[in-house]
Amino acid sequence: MTTSETNVELIGTDLSADLAATALSLARRFNAGATLWVVSPQWEPHAHHVAVEFVHPVIMGKRALPSVSLVEPDPVAQCRVASRPGDVILAVASADQAQVREIMRRAPAWGTDTIWIGSGPRPEPGSANHILWVDSDDPMVPATGRFVLMYHLLWELTHVCFEHPGLLRISDDECADGGCVTCSDEGRLAEVVVAPGNPLDSALVRTAVGEEEVDATLIQDIAPDDLLLIHGGAAIARIDPDEEVR
Structure with missing residues (x-):
């Protein structure tokens, strides 16, 4: 045009x-x-x-x-x-x-x-x-x-x-192709809603499927609004503020 x-x-x-x-x-x-x-x-x-x-x-x-x-x-x-x-x-x-x-x-x-x-x-x-x-x-x-x-x-x-x-x-094929977030638990992104009160508490996070609690013992000093990578119900990494998310 x-x-x-x-x-x-x-x-x-x-x-x-x-x-x-x-x-x-x-x-x-x-x-x-x-x-x-x-x-x-x-x-x-x-x-x-x-x-x-x-x-x-x-x-x-x-x-x-x-x-x-x-x-x-x-x-x-x-x-x-x-x-x-x-x-x-x-x-x-x-x-x-x-x-x-x-x-x-x-x-x-x-x-x-x-x-x-x-x-x-x-x-x-x-x-x-x-x-x-x-x-x-x-x-x-x-x-x-x-x-x-x-x-x-x-x-x-x-x-x-x-x-x-x-x-x-x-279609089911389209949903499965590329890792639909509701079909797998592979490195999902989460945003912290409520940080754990002590190192053994879980964190309340917001994910693509809603709010859920995750094990946060691997990550130190979690704060609200932090971006975390979660897998198998646990936070495995924190996404740095300047790090791009793909």
Whole structure:
């Protein structure tokens, strides 16, 4: 897709494929009861705009999709409190936006899928479940309408998926492929809710399947909001603040 005035390709082949895959994933989440939480610390109007689009059906009589913009000063805390396992967090932000990076790191422990829309230098691969990116260093891209075009297409394509109910069912093969967090206990990410009162107590953590208690005797000085790697009901490592989570 290009503009006749500037001959700039707005949505290239790779981004088109990314949009289609993201829309299908998002439709499946909505179909299972998810809420979409939207953050944009740098460009708050984008957060409002995305949320408004999704709660308005593309065609009159079609379903509205639950979407809420989170625009308080601490979006990490907001996402932590608001989201439930199975929800989706969408961020419109540059790759170096610290709060969004932190949300993306913690989202696996909250059990949420993530979508990251932005431009300029890309986030590291695996930083979000879906990355929709404009490969341009022009600082005006967020204000030129290209972001709006992307999330309008995402909104419309998500509704298109609902017109094909067969697409919304996730097969057992898809669930097992790649380590679905509900199907295995291999190195799951957890966020500490309540630290142990003494070295022999368990820690209450938040994981992709909800809150649970884990053995914390291998890790010293655990504190609330720490990110832990858990396996077999025990915390086996702490994730450092600067360490990327894949």
